[in-house]
Every structure is written in C-alpha cells, then in structure tokens.
Amino acid sequence: MSEKKFSVVIAGGGSTYTPEIILMLLDNLDRLPLRAIKLYDNDEERQGRLAEACGIIVKEKDPNIEFTATTDPETAYTDVDFCLAHIRVGQLPMREKDEKIPLKYGVVGQETCGPGGIAYGMRSIPGVLENIEYMEKYSPNCWMLNYSNPAAIVAEACRRFKPNARVINICDMPIGMENNIAKILGFNDRKEMTVRYFGLNHFGWWTSIKDKDGNEYIDKLLEHQLKYGNTLPDEGNNGDYTDNSWYETAKKVKDLTALDPTMAPNSYFQYYLFGDDMVAHTNPEYTRANQVMDGREKRVFGECARIAEAGTAEGTSLEIGIHASFIVDLATALAFNTHERMLLIVRNNGAIENFDKDAMVEIPCIVGKDGYEPITIGTIPTFQKGLMEEQVAVEKLTVDAYEQGSYHKLWQALTLSKTVPSANVAKKILDDYIEANKEYWPELK
Ligand code: NAD
Numbered sequence: 537m538s539e540k541k542f543s544v545v546i547a548g549g550g551s552t553y554t555p556e557i558i559l560m561l562l563d564n565l566d567r568l569p570l571r572a573i574k575l576y577d578n579d580e581e582r583q584g585r586l587a588e589a590c591g592i593i594v595k596e597k598d599p600n601i602e603f604t605a606t607t608d609p610e611t612a613y614t615d616v617d618f619c620l621a622h623i624r625v626g627q628l629p630m631r632e633k634d635e636k637i638p639l640k641y642g643v644v645g646q647e648t649c650g651p652g653g654i655a656y657g658m659r660s661i662p663g664v665l666e667n668i669e670y671m672e673k674y675s676p677n678c679w680m681l682n683y684s685n686p687a688a689i690v691a692e693a694c695r696r697f698k699p700n701a702r703v704i705n706i707c708d709m710p711i712g713m714e715n716n717i718a719k720i721l722g723f724n725d726r727k728e729m730t731v732r733y734f735g736l737n738h739f740g741w742w743t744s745i746k747d748k749d750g751n752e753y754i755d756k757l758l759e760h761q762l763k764y765g766n767t768l769p770d771e772g773n774n775g776d777y778t779d780n781s782w783y784e785t786a787k788k789v790k791d792l793t794a795l796d797p798t799m800a801p802n803s804y805f806q807y808y809l810f811g812d813d814m815v816a817h818t819n820p821e822y823t824r825a826n827q828v829m830d831g832r833e834k835r836v837f838g839e840c841a842r843i844a845e846a847g848t849a850e851g852t853s854l855e856i857g858i859h860a861s862f863i864v865d866l867a868t869a870l871a872f873n874t875h876e877r878m879l880l881i882v883r884n885n886g887a888i889e890n891f892d893k894d895a896m897v898e899i900p901c902i903v904g905k906d907g908y909e910p911i912t913i914g915t916i917p918t919f920q921k922g923l924m925e926e927q928v929a930v931e932k933l934t935v936d937a938y939e940q941g942s943y944h945k946l947w948q949a950l951t952l953s954k955t956v957p958s959a960n961v962a963k964k965i966l967d968d969y970i971e972a973n974k975e976y977w978p979e980l981k
C-alpha cells in the first residue's frame with residue numbers, strides 16, 4: 537500500500553458523534569493513514585465544548601497527526617483529501633420543533649420521515665451546498681462523504697444544484713440493520729454477506745442476501761422476520777439496542793414484512809405504513825430530540841469537559857463509533873481503489889429500469905478511485921414502485937419549493953407525504969413550520 541497520508545475535515549465538528557468518529561479514524565490508521573484531522577463548525581461555542589478533548593485524544597494516539605478546530609472555512613477546507621460532513625442546520629432545538637409540530641396534529645414527528653424531514657430538508661440544503669462550495673474552492677480534489685440528514689432531500693439537492701461535485705451521499709441505517717440481519721442469520725460479520733437492496737434513503741428493501749459461496753439466505757431471513765421482526769428470539773430488549781425505542785423498531789419489522797413477505801424492509805417504513813401506531817406510541821411532549829439533548833449530548837459534552845480538565849483521555853468512557861466504520865470503508869475505497877460494494881444514494885439513471893432516471897435511489901455500488909458505479913437492479917414490483925414514486929415526488933417538490941421559494945410546492949410536498957392525511961392538515965403543519973423556521977427557510981410565496 538502507498539505511504540500517502542491523508543488529511544480530513546469533519547464538517548459539523550460540534551456534533552456529538554465527532555469524538556467517536558475521531559476514535560474510529562484513529563483505530564483504522566493502518567487502513568487509512570492520516571496526517572491531519574480538522575474540525576469545522578459554524579458554531580464556535582458548541583465545537584469548543586469538544587475540541588480540546590478531541591485534540592488530546594489525537595495527540596495521545598499519534599502526535600504526528602496535526603489537529604485543528606476552526607470556524608474559518610478557508611483554514612478548514614485548505615489541503616484536505618476527505619470531508620466527512622454531518623451538519624445539523626438549526627441544531628437539536630429545531631429538531632425538536634420538526635418532531636413536535638406534526639404531532640400536534642396527530643401526524644408522525646420524526647427527523648427524516650414525513651413532515652419533520654421536509655422541514656429539516658429545507659434547512660439542510662443551503663448548509664450542505666455552502667460546505668460543498670468551500671470544498672470546491674479550497675480543495676477541488678477532495679471527496680465529501682456526506683451523511684447529513686435528511687439524506688434523501690440533501691442528495692436530490694446535490695443532484696440538482698451540484699451535479700458534478702465530488703460528493704457521495706451515504707447513510708448508516710442499512711448498515712445498522714445489516715449488523716442485525718447478520719446476527720439473525722448466524723454470520724460473524726455483515727461483510728460476510730453480499731446484498732441486493734433497492735429503494736430511496738430510509739425507504740428500501742433487501743431482496744437478496746448471499747454468503748461468500750453464493751448461497752441465498754433471504755427466505756430464511758423473511759421467515760425469521762415474520763415471527764420476530766429483526767429481534768432475536770428471547771433477547772428481550774437486553775440486546776444490542778441503545779434504547780427501548782430501537783428495540784420496538786426492530787420488533788415492528790414483523791408487521792412490515794407481513795405486508796409484503798417477499799422482501800425485507802428498512803425499518804423506517806414503520807413511519808410510512810404504520811404511522812397511526814407510531815403516533816400512538818410517541819409522547820408529543822417528549823420526543824427523540826429531547827432524549828438526545830438529555831442523554832447523548834449531556835454525556836458526550838460532559839465527558840469531553842472531563843478529558844479537557846484532566847488533560848488526558850486515559851480511561852475515557854467515549855467509545856469507538858464502530859457503526860461509523862463505513863466512513864473509513866468508503867474513504868479507503870476512494871483512496872486505494874478497493875472496489876468495495878456499498879449502498880449509496882445515487883442518481884437512478886436506469887439502474888431501476890421502471891423508475892425515474894432522475895430520482896436519487898439507494899442501491900449497491902462498486903466504489904473505486906474515480907467514484908462509484910451503480911449495480912443494475914432491473915424491474916421493481918407495483919407496491920414498491922407506487923410507494924417510491926409518491927415519496928420521490930415529496931422529495932423533489934421539497935427541493936422545488938426551496939429553489940422557487942414556493943409555498944404551493946411545499947404544501948403539495950406535505951400533502952403527498954404518506955404520513956399526512958389531508959391537504960388541510962398539511963396546511964396547518966406548513967404554517968406552523970414557516971413561523972418556526974423564519975431564520976432558516978427562504979421566504980415562501
Ligand atoms: P449535532 O446537532 O450534534 O451536530 C451538528 C453540528 O453541525 C452542530 O455543531 C452545528 O453547529 C453544525 N452545523 C450546522 N450548520 C452547519 C454549517 N452550515 N456548517 C458547519 N457546521 C454546521 O447533530 P448530530 O445529532 O450529531 O447529527 C449530525 C448530522 O448527522 C445530522 O444531520 C444527523 O441527522 C446526521 N446523521 C446521519 C446519519 C446517517 O447515517 N445518515 C447517522 C447519524 C446522524
């Protein structure tokens with residue numbers, strides 16, 4: 537392997553995921569040697585809450601890696617090979633509004649599915665575009681590995697406004713689910729499986745899971761899911777779940793598979809296909825945003841403050857973000873031409889034969905030094921096609937609304953979302969969102 541060492545910038549440096557991602561990068565230096573790690577955020581105070589600790593962590597692992605935390609785009613984006621982008625425009629207090637406003641009207645309140653994703657998308661588009669522009673200006677050969685949500689809408693905006701940018705949109709949710717699936721099927725590692733999958737982001741299905749010898753496991757998986765969803769029998773919620781809601785999500789896969797027992801669904805379909813159940817089980821006064829602010833955020837910032845105070849990361853409770861190792865896989869594939877097969881969000885361009893060529897779809901791709909090559913999917917069935925056509929229209933109308941400053945386009949997007957019962961309800965949600973997002977959205981006429 538080459539002796540080249542790489543420089544990375546983490547955009548959204550103040551994210552609570554940043555320390556775990558740094559630990560993961562440092563754990564993989566044999567695969568992806570690094571010479572510099574930079575943090576970039578447009579909120580100095582927030583990034584400052586974890587920057588010092590991150591600097592200590594890097595120095596203790598390898599003092600030759602240069603560490604910088606900055607709010608200056610030129611410093612951040614000059615001389616970088618990879619940008620890992622995970623920004624949240626409006627931060628968690630806006631996520632809370634995305635979730636709570638629809639719940640007021642009995643509609644799903646989730647950060648990427650339904651109205652919450654639409655509202656968040658309208659904020660994310662300019663933030664992601666701004667970062668792409670900095671990258672193109674200061675390091676034109678850099679690749680951006682973007683996992684800022686809502687990934688589907690952000691990917692559509694990239695396709696439309698930055699068609700030639702070196703941006704790869706990727707999501708960790710199918711990877712998390714594949715870890716579960718691997719356990720269910722008795723594999724030691726999800727990488728022992730070769731999968732076929734198609735759909736949109738947070739909106740797709742596995743149609744094949746093969747072992748290294750080419751033996752097919754999908755029927756075994758479906759049989760399991762029809763009984764237990766994605767949980768292991770007798771596991772209770774003591775398994776590998778960060779909290780009870782993820783256990784409930786894994787269990788709910790049973791109902792999703794029952795509706796079409798021929799393919800294995802992404803668990804996010806619970807919000808689209810069983811929205812009534814989801815609303816019934818959500819506390820409209822205390823949503824996921826509150827859980828994250830009271831849990832993860834306090835824990836990570838608290839531990840970073842402790843490390844800074846102690847001047848050492850020895851004995852830290854921060855853990856390597858194993859789930860995020862896909863970022864190293866992707867960067868390594870680009871850097872060393874590994875031809876790894878990965879699920880990416882890319883322009884359909886005929887891969888799904890009977891679907892809009894300009895839709896951004898999530899499908900397996902082969903990744904190498906010049907980027908990615910999608911794998912052909914063929915023809916998809918009517919149920920999946922119908923759901924996807926409706927959802928892709930929602931995503932495209934949202935980007936239309938952003939581009940044209942159009943109230944009607946956004947009202948149509950909300951009305952068309954499977955999670956929203958009528959144009960009446962869509963209008964109420966929209967009007968509340970406009971009020972809440974004054975600082976972020978373009979003016980809608
Ligand atoms: P967070 O709120 O903890 O941190 C996000 C950071 O982004 C904040 O510090 C904020 O100041 C910063 N930011 C906002 N606008 C910016 C801009 N224009 N330029 C630079 N920085 C900016 O958020 P989080 O909970 O860690 O999530 C970060 C993002 O990653 C979200 O979009 C989340 O949905 C996404 N995420 C994606 C996946 C995936 O696989 N797709 C998985 C987990 C999280």
Ligand code: LMR
Pocket residue numbers: 647648685824
């Ligand atoms: C995600 O997309 O990763 C989040 O929506 C998960 C969550 O916190 O609900």
